[in-house]
Amino acid sequence: MVREQLRAIARRERILEAALAVFARRGYRDAAMDEIAVEAETSKGGLYFHFPNKQSLFFTLLDRMADLLMSRAEQAVAAERDPARQIDAALAVVLRTFSSHRSLARLFLVDALGAGPEAHLKLMEIHRRFADLIACHLEAAIAAGALPPLDTRLASMAWFGAINEVVTNWVLAGEPERLEDAYPQLRVFLRRSVGLPESPEDA
Amino acid sequence: MVREQLRAIARRERILEAALAVFARRGYRDAAMDEIAVEAETSKGGLYFHFPNKQSLFFTLLDRMADLLMSRAEQAVAAERDPARQIDAALAVVLRTFSSHRSLARLFLVDALGAGPEAHLKLMEIHRRFADLIACHLEAAIAAGALPPLDTRLASMAWFGAINEVVTNWVLAGEPERLEDAYPQLRVFLRRSVGLPESPEDA
Amino acid sequence: MVREQLRAIARRERILEAALAVFARRGYRDAAMDEIAVEAETSKGGLYFHFPNKQSLFFTLLDRMADLLMSRAEQAVAAERDPARQIDAALAVVLRTFSSHRSLARLFLVDALGAGPEAHLKLMEIHRRFADLIACHLEAAIAAGALPPLDTRLASMAWFGAINEVVTNWVLAGEPERLEDAYPQLRVFLRRSVGLPESPEDA
Amino acid sequence: MVREQLRAIARRERILEAALAVFARRGYRDAAMDEIAVEAETSKGGLYFHFPNKQSLFFTLLDRMADLLMSRAEQAVAAERDPARQIDAALAVVLRTFSSHRSLARLFLVDALGAGPEAHLKLMEIHRRFADLIACHLEAAIAAGALPPLDTRLASMAWFGAINEVVTNWVLAGEPERLEDAYPQLRVFLRRSVGLPESPEDA
DNA sequence: GATGAATGAGCTTTCATTCAT
DNA sequence: TATGAATGAAAGCTCATTCAT
Numbered sequence: 124m125v126r127e128q129l130r131a132i133a134r135r136e137r138i139l140e141a142a143l144a145v146f147a148r149r150g151y152r153d154a155a156m157d158e159i160a161v162e163a164e165t166s167k168g169g170l171y172f173h174f175p176n177k178q179s180l181f182f183t184l185l186d187r188m189a190d191l192l193m194s195r196a197e198q199a200v201a202a203e204r205d206p207a208r209q210i211d212a213a214l215a216v217v218l219r220t221f222s223s224h225r226s227l228a229r230l231f232l233v234d235a236l237g238a239g240p241e242a243h244l245k246l247m248e249i250h251r252r253f254a255d256l257i258a259c260h261l262e263a264a265i266a267a268g269a270l271p272p273l274d275t276r277l278a279s280m281a282w283f284g285a286i287n288e289v290v291t292n293w294v295l296a297g298e299p300e301r302l303e304d305a306y307p308q309l310r311v312f313l314r315r316s317v318g319l320p321e322s323p324e325d326a
Numbered sequence: 327m328v329r330e331q332l333r334a335i336a337r338r339e340r341i342l343e344a345a346l347a348v349f350a351r352r353g354y355r356d357a358a359m360d361e362i363a364v365e366a367e368t369s370k371g372g373l374y375f376h377f378p379n380k381q382s383l384f385f386t387l388l389d390r391m392a393d394l395l396m397s398r399a400e401q402a403v404a405a406e407r408d409p410a411r412q413i414d415a416a417l418a419v420v421l422r423t424f425s426s427h428r429s430l431a432r433l434f435l436v437d438a439l440g441a442g443p444e445a446h447l448k449l450m451e452i453h454r455r456f457a458d459l460i461a462c463h464l465e466a467a468i469a470a471g472a473l474p475p476l477d478t479r480l481a482s483m484a485w486f487g488a489i490n491e492v493v494t495n496w497v498l499a500g501e502p503e504r505l506e507d508a509y510p511q512l513r514v515f516l517r518r519s520v521g522l523p524e525s526p527e528d529a
Numbered sequence: 530m531v532r533e534q535l536r537a538i539a540r541r542e543r544i545l546e547a548a549l550a551v552f553a554r555r556g557y558r559d560a561a562m563d564e565i566a567v568e569a570e571t572s573k574g575g576l577y578f579h580f581p582n583k584q585s586l587f588f589t590l591l592d593r594m595a596d597l598l599m600s601r602a603e604q605a606v607a608a609e610r611d612p613a614r615q616i617d618a619a620l621a622v623v624l625r626t627f628s629s630h631r632s633l634a635r636l637f638l639v640d641a642l643g644a645g646p647e648a649h650l651k652l653m654e655i656h657r658r659f660a661d662l663i664a665c666h667l668e669a670a671i672a673a674g675a676l677p678p679l680d681t682r683l684a685s686m687a688w689f690g691a692i693n694e695v696v697t698n699w700v701l702a703g704e705p706e707r708l709e710d711a712y713p714q715l716r717v718f719l720r721r722s723v724g725l726p727e728s729p730e731d732a
Numbered sequence: 733m734v735r736e737q738l739r740a741i742a743r744r745e746r747i748l749e750a751a752l753a754v755f756a757r758r759g760y761r762d763a764a765m766d767e768i769a770v771e772a773e774t775s776k777g778g779l780y781f782h783f784p785n786k787q788s789l790f791f792t793l794l795d796r797m798a799d800l801l802m803s804r805a806e807q808a809v810a811a812e813r814d815p816a817r818q819i820d821a822a823l824a825v826v827l828r829t830f831s832s833h834r835s836l837a838r839l840f841l842v843d844a845l846g847a848g849p850e851a852h853l854k855l856m857e858i859h860r861r862f863a864d865l866i867a868c869h870l871e872a873a874i875a876a877g878a879l880p881p882l883d884t885r886l887a888s889m890a891w892f893g894a895i896n897e898v899v900t901n902w903v904l905a906g907e908p909e910r911l912e913d914a915y916p917q918l919r920v921f922l923r924r925s926v927g928l929p930e931s932p933e934d935a
Numbered sequence: 936g937a938t939g940a941a942t943g944a945g946c947t948t949t950c951a952t953t954c955a956t
Numbered sequence: 957t958a959t960g961a962a963t964g965a966a967a968g969c970t971c972a973t974t975c976a977t
Contacts, residue, residue, distance in 0.1 A: 131957085150442065152355050156951060166959045168954085177951065237440020239353060247498050250491070277492070277511040284491025285484035288453075292483060295450050308480040316519030330977065334940065359968060369942045374969065376940090537936080556848065558761050562972060572938045574975085583972065643846020645759060653904050656897075683898070683917040690897025691890035694859075698889060701856050714886040722925030736956065740961065765947065775963045780948070782961090 135173045138163045139187075142180045147226030151181055151238040181238055182245055188227045189249045193256065195220055206264035207319055213260070214286070214310055215303075221290050222302040229294045232287060254279040261317065271318045278317055285312065338376045341366045342390075345383045350429035354384055354441040384433075384441060385448055391430045392452045398423055399459065409467035410522055416463070417489070417513060418506075424493050425505040432497045435490060457482040464520065474521045481520055488515065541579045544569045545593075548586045553632035557587055557644040587636075587644055588651055594633045595655045601626055602662065612670035613725055617716055619666070620692070624715075627696050628708040635700045638693060660685040667723065677724045684723055691718065744782045747772045748796075751789045756835035760790055760847040790839075790847060791854060797836045798858045804829050805865065815873035816928055820919055822869070823895070827918075830899050831911040838903045841896060863888040870926065880927045887926055894921065 141163035145154045156177055160167045174180045199212040221228040235246045257279035264270040289309055293302045311321055344366035348357045359380055363370045377383045402415040424431040438449045460482035467473040492512055496505045514524055547569035551560045562583055566573045580586045605618040627634040641652045663685035670676040695715055699708045717727055750772035754763045765786055769776045783789045808825040812818045830837040844855045866888035873879040898918055902911045920930055 127957090134957095152440070153442070155949085160960095167952085168959050169957080171952070172957065233439050233446065236436055237353075237355065237442075239356065243436065243498050247495070250495070273514070274511040277508065278515055280491050280495060281488035281512065281515050284487040284489070284494075286487070288483050288487025288490060289480070291487075292450070292453070295446050305480065308477040309484065311476070312481055312484050312519050315521055316515050318518060330938090330940075337940085358966080360966090370969080371942050371971085372940075375942095380968070533936085540936095556846075558846070559848070561970085566939095573973085574938050575936080577973070578936065639845050639852065642842050643759075643761065645762065649842065649904050653901070656901070679920070680917040683914065684921055686897050686901060687894035687918065687921050690893040690895070690900075692893070694889050694893025694896060695886070697893075698856070698859070701852050711886065714883040715890065717882070718887055718890050718925050721927055722921050724924060736959090736961075743961080764945080766945095776948085777950085777963050777965095778961075781963095786947070 138173055143184055146230055151234045188231045192220055206267050206269045209260055211310055215306060218302050218306055228290055232291050254283050257282050273317060282313055341373060341376055346387055346429055349437060350432050354437045387433060391434045395423055409470050409472045412463060414513060418509060421505050421509055431493055435494050457486050460485050476520060485516055544579055549590055552636055557640045594637045598626055612673055612675045615666055620716055621712060624708050624712055634696055638697050660689050663688050679723060688719055747782055752793055752835055755843060756838050760843045793839060797840045801829055815876050815878045818869060823919055824915060827911050827915055837899055841900045863892050866891050882926060891922055
């Protein structure tokens with residue numbers, strides 16, 4: 124029965140991959156459960172065995188993306204000692220992650236807003252998680268004297284918004300061609316905005 | 327026959343108001359033409375007499391909001407001489423405008439992304455208009471020596487994103503209670519981000 | 530007030546022409562009163578002043594086509610003395626008339642069947658008129674001894690059907706390129722079918 | 733699961749029967765999918781599970797009627813050796829088949845022309861199939877010396893038209909009361925039209 | 936006479952979800 | 957577990973017709 128459990132997990136995984144592909148192709152509303160089932164090489168009933176409804180499928184993907192981003196950012200931060208460098212590392216890893224998962228970025232930043240009111244709540248919660256992460260490190264940097272005191276709540280939100288807009292523009296308008304190319308300027312912008320000196324080093 | 331034209335225009339206006347209300351209540355996709363018709367005290371046929379389809383109704387509202395914001399911001403800017411103050415004035419008026427048109431803000435910043443691919447294009451075009459406005463004034467400020475040189479393209483995008491996120495948070499999470507309360511901190515954030523000194527004066 | 534009457538008649542005529550064009554372009558069901566109004570350079574109200582509804586517009590056109598065909602056929606018949614030649618003349622004129630009014634032919638033979646049950650009645654009545662005309666001349670020919678006795682009721686119906694099919698094929702499939710090219714063979718077919726010798730002369 | 737498939741096929745059949753009834757009752761355009769669903773004791777969704785759209789439902793019925801007629805006619809022909817008798821047999825079976833499927837006859841000869849341009853193409857193709865069948869046997873009869881040479885292309889078309897008109901008249905005007913009553917006269921007409929002697933025997 | 940804004944019943948089609956097998 | 961036939965509530969949109977001006 125362990126084998127069966129493994130098979131079930133594998134099927135679940137295949138469904139999630141298929142869902143991601145279809146959501147990315149069509150957007151949340153225009154993605155049909157039928158198409159996801161076909162893409163996952165299973166039946167509609169199979170989908171509903173593993174997920175109670177379309178929304179939960181979508182939310183699972185959102186959570187995955189959030190977890191992926193959060194853990195990568197935390198890893199990058201943990202690898203640095205200097206608060207200022209931590210920020211650079213986090214920004215770099217976030218841009219790199221979005222850059223190599225354009226579909227997920229689109230889902231995360233664009234389609235999620237079209238998935239109805241519950242999705243809005245979910246999304247704001249995710250925004251909050253990121254903002255809290257940023258705020259937490261800003262506060263640490265302030266405590267360490269690396270930063271002047273400031274409203275970390277608003278700053279983190281504004282940071283998130285700034286990054287969000289740059290990535291969204293890349294997703295929808297294709298500019299810049301490589302998302303990572305926005306890194307140097309965005310880094311300068313964010314550092315300045317909280318009063319960090321523009322150190323010459325780079326990630 | 328002039329009276330008839332006036333009545334038709336009034337009806338068109340009533341439809342737009344109703345559409346705004348229903349879009350704000352339900353989001354773009356879940357807003358039914360039926361409901362808009364009822365809200366406008368018209369028939370469905372009446373809707374389609376004045377607007378060829380649901381999307382055009384939505385886009386008309388988007389354009390209105392964009393025009394409203396743009397013209398108010400430009401007015402505010404024109405009323406000031408000092409580049410630094412111009413920026414403050416524009417930010418203040420944008421926040422004030424969103425603050426008093428919460429439904430339109432929601433439409434503009436949240437629902438528009440859920441209205442399908444064509445809406446994305448439209449929206450990116452609007453984002454561009456605003457970013458261009460910001461960039462234009464940043465460049466003027468740089469030319470006037472009030473600002474150090476910087477990548478105005480990215481800065482304006484990041485500014486737009488930062489403001490966007492703060493307003494979105496207010497729309498969806500209700501924080502801060504009064505959107506204008508975010509002004510002082512946001513002002514500091516934006517000024518710092520482009521290297522403007524935090525002057526003590528306020529709009 | 531005579532001038533006004535003339536103007537009204539002219540307008541009515543313009544509407545009929547427009548209706549013919551639109552019906553021919555779209556078929557009865559897909560022809561919109563709106564489009565007819567535009568084509569007639571008048572308003573929808575104008576249409577309804579001159580015709581009580583869409584169907585009457587259509588029926589008027591049908592009657593016109595029927596009258597046109599009937600009178601031309603009768604003229605052609607009247608110009609000949611010999612019963613056998615009368616038949617040739619009628620056939621020739623019918624083919625010639627359809628040939629130069631393809632839109633009307635289409636309306637008459639194809640679209641009319643898609644215009645609902647009342648149209649079916651109307652159409653059968655028209656078929657009957659033609660069949661009666663044919664039957665009447667067949668009987669005269671029999672009485673004159675030019676033809677052996679036969680069931681003129683069925684023969685006329687079958688003649689009408691045969692001609693109908695040839696014309697319909699020309700309308701829908703474009704074969705033969707020139708409808709008149711079907712005349713010689715069709716003439717032979719029809720003459721034989723009632724026992725007329727294939728005389729060498731032609732109309 | 734075999735039982736399920738059987739049930740599905742039965743349901744499909746029930747839908748086709750219902751569609752036939754409703755199309756015959758209302759004509760193609762005025763037949764509502766709603767009404768077909770009710771008649772088939774199914775849901776509208778069920779209809780669309782088995783047929784992608786209204787037109788395909790209609791076309792399936794058309795093809796059935798065409799196949800039914802063709803195969804019966806071919807059987808009847810195969811059962812006779814003498815070319816002249818083959819023709820009689822085919823005519824008899826066609827009239828008999830229409831006679832016992834009045835609804836299908838109506839669909840086939842009347843409504844199909846009102847079902848839009850695609851239906852016209854489909855219909856002309858079916859006409860062509862029948863005309864080809866007729867032409868083929870006429871040619872065989874000519875080759876066998878049973879018939880003088882003639883334009884089989886036109887003759888077959890005219891035959892089809894003649895039969896068509898007689899049947900249509902029966903469908904729409906109810907004359908003659910029993911369609912088979914038209915057989916003797918129609919037989920004489922068709923035989924004569926291609927130069928066959930009126931043999932005394934009958935099917 | 937003429938206009939065109941307004942009506943509203945009606946249409947086909949979609950799709951998340953259920954459930955007997 | 958898995959299947960896929962079946963459901964049914966909506967949805968967007970059309971268009972013949974009416975009627976106040």
